[in-house]
Amino acid sequence: MGVEGRERTRELESGAQQLSGQLGKTIQRLRKAYNxxxxxxxxQSGVAKSIISQIERNETNPTLATIWRLSQALDVSIERVLASAEDEPFLEKSNRRDTPILVSEDGKMRLAIIGWIKTVEWLQWYDISADPGGVLESDAHQRGSVETLSVLEGDFEVEVAGVVQTARTGETLRYRCDRPHVVRCVGDRPGRATMVCILKAAVMD
Structure with missing residues (x-):
């Protein structure tokens, strides 16, 4: 390893020690973002479950190798994992590489997680790209949860408890998602939509 490589390693190790207080919260938020x-x-990471639990509770100082394995499994840069929440700028930019992508079981719907990682426990925001016929089946979220689907391109339909409603470009559907629900891209053209899920919606209590 060259001089620059050794300096880089020392910087990351120093960052890991200084920011261990924030590391546990960051790992937990990223893990929950991927459900x-x-x-x-x-x-997925090769790190023992007990170690991850200790990290999330800030009961241990993980090695750089452990942080690297977790960052690889969570598909984010190691710098992002080590970033201190207190030092983050108000104006923040994310690139495509750091944006997690979820894929439906049929492979025809892709959900880019564009919501803020800090709000993932109560507010989730996705950018959906769908091929014609794509289906996204979701289990019930916690009681009182509400989801909003705003169609940017194409046609979508949502089914909740046997009730089906369709939305076209420029239209929005809002529905309870605390029961099993299905989102479909209908018609013969690809679809784009944004989906916002409020996981603790007092209005539905």
Whole structure:
């Protein structure tokens, strides 16, 4: 390893020690953004479930190698994992590389997680790209949750508890998502939409 490489390693190790207080919260937020359990993240990263749990509770100072494995499993840069929430600028920019993408089971719907990672426990925001016929089936979220689907291109339909409603370009559907629900891209052209999920909506209590 060259001089620059050694300097880089020392900087990251120093950052890991200084920011350990924020690291646990960051790992937990990223894990929840992917809807991963501790066991699933452990399997994908090769880091023991007990270690991840300790990191999230700030009960241990992980090694740089451990942080690197977790960042790879969570598909974000190691700098993002080590970033201190207190030092983040008010004006923040994310690039495509750091934007997590979820894919439906049929592979025809792609959800880019564009919401702020800090709000993922109660507010989630997605940019949806769908091929014709794409289907996204979702389990019930916590009680009182409400979802909003705003169609930018194409036609979508939403089914909740046997009730189906269609929205075209420029239209918005709002529905309870605390029960199983299905979003479909209908018609013969691709679709684009934004989806916002409020996970603790007091209006539905």
């Amino acid at each position: 991963l359990s501790l066991s699933e993240l452990a399997e």
